[in-house]
């Protein structure tokens with residue numbers, strides 16, 4: 237059960253067990269349940285980084301809370317004529333640097349604490365790559381795998397209608413996340429536009445290209461992950477040749493990251509998905525696997541790799557591990573067993589704060605989520621810019637701009653880490669908090 241509370245990590249109950257010396261100053265004791273609470277994971281790093289920054293206590297307090305949290309209950313007529321009521325959230329964490337920005341996810345285990353955490357991660361992520369957005373996230377508790385297209389469309393449209401006064405190109409701009417896609421964004425854009433009486437394509441990003449989407453957006457998160465891998469290798473004096481990669485998750489982020497890394501010459505030795513895992517020491521033919529999945533509907537049964545246990549696979553020796561699925565994949569329960577040199581977080585929140593400390597003692601070079609997966613929102617920013625000027629770039633232009641922003645963000649983060657003698661994750665938080673605190677101070681208080 238998620239702990240749906242807004243109390244900052246510092247004042248959370250000190251139930252028992254988990255000693256976390258790295259975070260000792262802000263979260264000395266944590267139960268496993270707390271460790272796996274995403275809001276707790278966010279708050280622990282935030283408090284630690286804020287302390288390092290010597291952050292003004294007032295700004296600290298402001299940034300510890302989301303600006304706005306909306307809960308909606310959405311009645312939907314199901315295909316069999318019955319009515320279901322779904323619960324949805326939209327949390328806007330900060331609008332200090334610009335309109336709120338962030339995806340919408342559909343999953344059975346969505347919770348307010350998760351959406352809160354994801355919204356604040358969007359604030360930090362946009363600040364790390366220095367794009368003019370705040371952070372938001374949305375989610376609906378539902379099981380999209382069990383719903384028809386018609387049911388998904390009706391639920392999406394009603395959710396959009398419930399949020400109509402809170403979203404907009406200058407207010408809050410949704411995008412795809414887990415189990416949502418270009419089609420979902422097209423429905424949101426259409427519903428919003430019908431309410432406004434005009435086509436407003438800048439209200440969402442990650443749309444189909446034919447409706448004002450950006451070329452390169454679909455692949456952008458995976459592409460950004462690959463740029464981070466390139467940069468990390470250069471930084472550590474390693475080479476692509478002989479660099480073995482394991483990718484956990486084969487959705488939009490994982491499959492594109494694997495495909496682009498494969499193209500660049502990395503050896504993808506392992507791939508896991510929710511229903512199975514594949515391993516081939518010589519390297520998996522990623523384009524072949526993508527074709528196989530299109531036909532078979534699963535990665536299982538792919539002839540040119542051995543089928544293995546997915547939890548065990550991520551602990552196998554490799555140079556780079558890319559968790560690209562969901563939260564809490566690397567925890568105090570398995571961090572000790574990881575055998576990668578670099579952890580490049582394609583997912584949001586795959587590592588708990590307790591695991592951070594273990595990774596640090598193992599000298600694993602971490603590319604934290606708010607840096608490593610920022611390629612998606614960066615291309616979303618490009619989409620929003622293109623929609624607002626009505627002039628569209630080529631894919632090469634998008635990719636070139638994306639690579640430039642991601643590379644600069646990498647340098648900013650490792651530079652911060654070196655200067656302040658902290659790990660990359662805390663460096664990314666410090667950089668982001670510093671930027672958001674600056675605009676918050678500059679704007680001043682409206683009272």
Ligand code: GLU
Pocket residue numbers: 337338339340409410411412413414441442584609610612613614616
């Ligand atoms: N859902 C993606 C993320 O977590 C993209 C958000 C966006 O493009 O606004 O970064």
